[in-house]
Structure formats: C-alpha cells, structure tokens
Amino acid sequence: xxxxRVPGPVLALLLLLCPPPSxxxxxxxxxxxxQVDCSERGLREVPWxxxxxxxxxWLGYNFITVLGPRSFPRLPGLRLLSLVHNRLELIHSQAxxxxxxxxxxxxxxxxxxxxxxxxxxxxxxxxxxxxGSNRLGELEPGVPGALPxxxxxxxxxxxWVCSCSILPLWRWLSLNREKVREKxxxxxxxxxxxxxxxxxxxGDESFxxxxxxxxxxxxYISFFIIGPFSFIASIFFCTFMGFLVVFYHSxxxxxxxxxxx
Numbered sequence: 001x002x003x004x005r006v007p008g009p010v011l012a013l014l015l016l017l018c019p020p021p022s023x024x025x026x027x028x029x030x031x032x033x034x035q036v037d038c039s040e041r042g043l044r045e046v047p048w049x050x051x052x053x054x055x056x057x058w059l060g061y062n063f064i065t066v067l068g069p070r071s072f073p074r075l076p077g078l079r080l081l082s083l084v085h086n087r088l089e090l091i092h093s094q095a096x097x098x099x100x101x102x103x104x105x106x107x108x109x110x111x112x113x114x115x116x117x118x119x120x121x122x123x124x125x126x127x128x129x130x131x132g133s134n135r136l137g138e139l140e141p142g143v144p145g146a147l148p149x150x151x152x153x154x155x156x157x158x159x160w161v162c163s164c165s166i167l168p169l170w171r172w173l174s175l176n177r178e179k180v181r182e183k184x185x186x187x188x189x190x191x192x193x194x195x196x197x198x199x200x201x202x203g204d205e206s207f208x209x210x211x212x213x214x215x216x217x218x219x220y221i222s223f224f225i226i227g228p229f230s231f232i233a234s235i236f237f238c239t240f241m242g243f244l245v246v247f248y249h250s251x252x253x254x255x256x257x258x259x260x261x
Contacts, residue, residue, distance in 0.1 A: 026050065034077075038062070046071050053077055060084040060106075067095035074098040082106040084130075093118040101125055108132040108154070117142035130154040132182070137161040137190070141172035144179070156185035162194045162202075164210035170202055 025031035026047035029038040034055040038047060043062040050057070055077050064086040071092075072078075078099055088110035096102075102123050112134040120126070126147045131139075136158040144153050153176075160166060173180055177200075180186075188194040 048073055050075060056080045058082050059086070062086050065089050065111075067091045069094040070097055071095045072098060076101055078102055080104045083110070085109040087111055089113070091115065091119050095119065097122050099123060103149075104128040106130040108134070110134050112136060115139065115143050117146040119143075120146045123147060125149055128152040128154075131158070133157040135159060138165050139169050141168045144172065144176070150179060152181050153179050154181045156182040159189035160186065160199060161190045162188035162197065162199065163191070164207070166199070167207050167210050170199060170207070173200065 025036065026038065026049050028041040028043060029036050029047060031037070031051075034053060035058075036047075036050060036054050036056070037058045039058045040061040043059065044064060046059065046064065046067070050073055052073075052075060054075055057075070057078060057080070060082050061084070064083065065088060067088065067090070069092050072095075075098060078101060081099065081102055081104070084106045086109075088107065089112065091107075091112070093116055096119060100122055103125055105123065105126055105128070108130045109132070112131070113136060115131070115136070117140060120129075120143060124147075127149050129144070129147065129150060129152070132154045133156070136155070138161055139155070144150055173183075173186075177183070180200075183200045184198060186199040188197045188199060
C-alpha cells in the first residue's frame with residue numbers, strides 16, 4: 001500500500017497551526033494554564049522544570065529551608081509566588097533574580113530572622129510583601145525601601161525587639177502608614193516590660209534617648225581614624241617633651257651654665 005505524501009506547503013501550514021509542546025509539569029505538582037500548584041508535596045527545593053509562561057506558583061506547606069542563588073528559573077510572567085508555611089531560614093541576595101514581574105510575594109509562616117535589601121532589588125514590580133509570622137526581631141528599612149512599587153507590607157506576629165535598634169524601622173513605618181497592613185498586630189516581644197506593646201503607639205519622645213546616643217557610620221569612621229592617630233601623636237609629643245627636659249638639664253650641669261660674662 002503506497003504512502004500518502006503531504007504536499008510541502010500543506011505540511012508547513014500544519015506545523016504553523018500546531019503549537020510547540022509546552023514544558024512538562026513538574027512531577028510533584030498540579031498544573032493548569034499559567035498556574036503551578038506544588039503545595040503539600042514534601043518539597044525541599046524549588047522545582048526547576050517550570051514553564052516560562054507560569055504566572056502563579058504555589059509552593060506552600062513544604063520543607064524548603066534555604067533559597068540559594070538563582071533558586072528559580074527565569075519566569076518573566078510570574079505575578080504571584082507563595083512560600084507560606086515552609087521552613088525558610090535564609091534567602092540569598094540573588095535568590096529572586098529573574099522574577100522582575102512579580103507583584104505578590106508571600107513569605108509568611110517561616111523561620112526568617114534576617115533579610116537584606118539586596119534580596120528584594122530584582123523585584124521592581126512587587127506590590128504586596130507578606131513577612132508575617134516569622135522570627136524577625138528587627139528589619140532594615142532598606143528592605144521595603146528597595147521596592148519602589150510596594151503598596152502593602154504585612155509584618156504581624158514577629159518577635160520585635162523594641163530597643164533603639166528598631167528606631168529606623170519605626171520611622172519608616174510612621175512615614176508609610178498607608179502601606180502597613182494589620183498595624184495593630186505589630187507588637188513588641190522584648191524587652192519584657194514592653195511585651196505586647198504596639199509599635200505604632202510609640203512617639204518621638206519614646207526614642208529621645210536613642211536619638212541622643214545613636215551615631216552615624218561617619219561618626220564611627222571618624223572615631224576609628226582619630227583615635228589611633230591621637231594616641232600615636234600623644235606618644236610623639238610626650239617623647240619630644242621628655243627630650244627637651246633632659247636636654248635642658250644636661251645644659252644646666254655644664255660649669256658655665258650660670259656663669260656671667
């Protein structure tokens with residue numbers, strides 16, 4: 001039986017009409033157009049075989065502890081990323097590269113203690129950041145400051161240490177009240193006498209002592225330079241004065257020291 005030959009132009013048209021196969025859905029996940037749900041799969045790292053067309057990625061309720069450099073493939077269309085209820089302790093400063101279109105990031109219910117502004121610099125479109133229910137005792141104001149499009153920041157249920165170190169964050173919160181959600185749930189955990197005291201209830205007078213004692217980095221640099229220099233200069237001065245005294249006494253011991261002409 002002879003083979004049916006398809007004319008070249010018809011074959012080319014068929015190839016144009018048939019879209020290329022999309023990347024396979026990660027084995028541990030459930031996928032639908034634009035959405036990848038990898039929740040409750042016992043994952044310890046982010047799946048790499050994700051379609052570049054992914055707009056929503058759910059990674060909640062897993063066992064991810066660290067987001068290392070470039071933990072995600074390039075996802076130019078990703079708008080929502082949820083890592084809620086993992087065991088995140090560390091996010092590398094280059095972990096979120098390639099997620100420039102991200103608009104909502106949920107990192108709540110993890111074990112984060114420290115975050116750096118550099119981590120969030122790639123997220124130039126981020127509008128909502130949820131850091132609730134972590135282990136943050138303080139937060140650099142540069143973290144929300146690194147997000148030019150930020151509209152909503154959630155920080156509730158963290159063990160905030162209400163000492164002088166929280167003053168920069170308090171200033172940022174005071175100037176950006178419209179961006180802070182659940183303000184009434186921002187409570188001090190330490191020191192003990194301020195346990196459960198609302199951070200937003202502080203006023204300028206609460207930090208008066210801190211403002212009197214806090215020094216800028218420029219002051220510390222000046223002290224570091226001037227201190228050793230002053231110490232060395234004092235040694236040279238004392239040595240020089242000692243030399244003058246010894247020289248004077250040696251002159252006075254000469255027989256003609258007090259002889260008048």
